[in-house]
Amino acid sequence: MLRQYELVEKVKEYDPDADEALLNRAYVYTVQKHGSQKRASGDPYFSHPVEVAGLMTDLKLDQETIITALLHDTVEDTLATIEDVEHNFGPEVARLVDGVTKLSKIDAMPEDERAAENLRKFLLAMSEDIRVLLVKLADRLHNMRTLHFIKKPEKRQRIARETMEIYAPLAERVGMYEYMREMQALAFEQLEPEAYATITGRLEQIRNQDGGQVDAIALAIKQALSEADLNVEVSGREKQTYSIWRKMAERHVSFDQVSDIMAFRILCEDEIDCYRAMGVLHKTWQFIPGRFKDYISTPKNNGYRSLHTALMYENSMRVEVQIRTREMHRTNEFGLAAHWAYKQGERPDGQVGWLRDLIEIVDASHDAEELLEHTRMAIYQDRIFAFTPKGGLFPLPKGATPVDFAFAVHTDLGAHTVGAKINGRHMPLRTPLNNGDVVEIIKGGDAQPQLSWLGFVVTGKARAAIRRSVRLKERAEVAELGTKLFDEIAARLPTRIGKKATRAAIKRLGLEDEEALMYAIGAAKLDDREVMEALVPGSTANLAEEPDWPQQDRVISIKGLTAGVGFHLAECCHPVPGDRIVGLRKAGEGVEVHTIDCLQLASGIDADWLDLSWGRRSHGALGRMRVILYDRPGTLYEMAGIFAKNLANVMALEQVTRDTPFQTYEVELEVQDLAHLTRITSALRASDAVAQAERI
Structure with a gap:
């Protein structure tokens, strides 16, 4: 653990103007606040923030970041408050400490929700000041270095999985490859202990049998480039255990079949020398097609710049080579942290x-x-x-x-x-x-x-934008359905309903606005009586309960037909009581009843068109729907539950397509009328199991 004077000296080495007294005060503050707290290793707890601060000095970050690292756990794990931090160290440090603190205080939530909320706060805080991310990554790296002291295997696995899925990719995303590689290695050791032990053992064997081969290849590369008057540094290394394991998994090969275990790095004076060096290598050794990547002309999103190539060395040995300038190397290893240290916090585009x-x-x-x-x-x-x-x-x-x-x-x-x-x-x-x-x-x-x-x-x-648009569209459709139902409800009241009564009802129901009211009605979150009572208090006192129609009881009568004329409901549009309808009458046939907007009406151009309407007590008909469910367990059960709850008898159910991540069903339902079908549609659209529901 860094002593107080050692930490201050490290900061003063690269920032002579740093406030020594403030750094000393922060060191003492964290020691006092954490007091006798212990880590799982048995070390004093304050050793952790001190080590995190040390990692920040390695990156040559400003004194506010160093102080934030020292204090990052005080608000979460001690009696200190953000107000205390602001009083002692100023508003900027308080804001940074608050940003890091918010990331770890969601322990009461279920794991996925907690992780998501953690990540949400992380991203928002990071967008305001990237130093929040740098401190958090250093915090996670040091915690991973001491992860083996935690006794519970399931807790070690959870932390390792979170590191592998979120923190290591984030480190990569901001170009901190040094952090990323170490996090992946430490997490891999916990998540796949057998694979880790096997690969580590095989690498040790290669090392023992190597006989200085890595050094020999590095020397050969350096000599070839020196003969071309290129002043370069060449270093060789084995690939990281996790990188080898991932390649084995992706290519479905054994360790012995992974041919490019060794990688070499060449540091040049400038960009032109990088391309010259690549030309020399390709001329001296056979280039492996498809393995060349130019990240100098087209850098990665995180600012990473380098030339990557692969060569066939002697004895058919494949080696990977990275070529870059020294400046690129510094930025590539520490990414945004290196940029921050030299550019005073300006972020690359x-x-x-x-x-x-x-x-x-x-x-x-x-x-x-x-x-x-x-x-x-x-x-x-x-x-x-x-x-x-x-x-x-x-x-x-x-x-x-x-x-x-x-x-x-x-x-x-x-x-x-x-x-x-x-x-x-x-x-x-x-x-x-x-x-x-x-x-x-x-x-x-x-x-x-x-x-x-x-x-x-x-x-x-893209996925987030599409889902948001679909949700807004569906919400608008549900609200539109709710508006129609609202008009029907209002018509049953003893008085005319105006804007004043609607505003009062919205207030009584605790809703935000009229759109929210219409959505709640359309989604069947409010029943008729609740809406009527909110509009006109006391109006439902003597209102008889609406009958539950027997599902098999169909009473269909059509107005506008000559007595004794037969009719049938068209199967193309399945009209139900409440739809606007027309009749098509052909010679020698009965009348076919269609909805007014049926697409098949064009085929009846030679028939007589009859203006029809439903009889007053008509109820009971077949309605058809297309429902798209998310392809996960329980969604079909939930859809069936919605039909049962709304007293809709399922007459036919067919799975039309199954295209991950969706299943599409066509359903034939026995419903009472259009309002009944509309409520079922609204209930489906309001369900998390349903991606889309529409009448067909």
């Missing part, structure tokens, strides 16, 4: 764009599961690059489609997409993009995101 996208995802996410899903998509790195027709460059995950590309360019463009050209050719929107594709998006003025897009988009930003 790529980082600003990424943070903006993440905040948009946070705002659009509907629940914990969505937020975790979208954010994990957003922070994983395997990427391609696609271009706009004007040459704009957009990095996207592998497997991304034109819809993902459109949302990456701008949310509004994605929302109005109707088609796409890839390299000048019209292609389906579900077409996966390849590296270097030129994508032209075709817009439609009235177009809207389609639910079916969720079956092929891969970016968190």
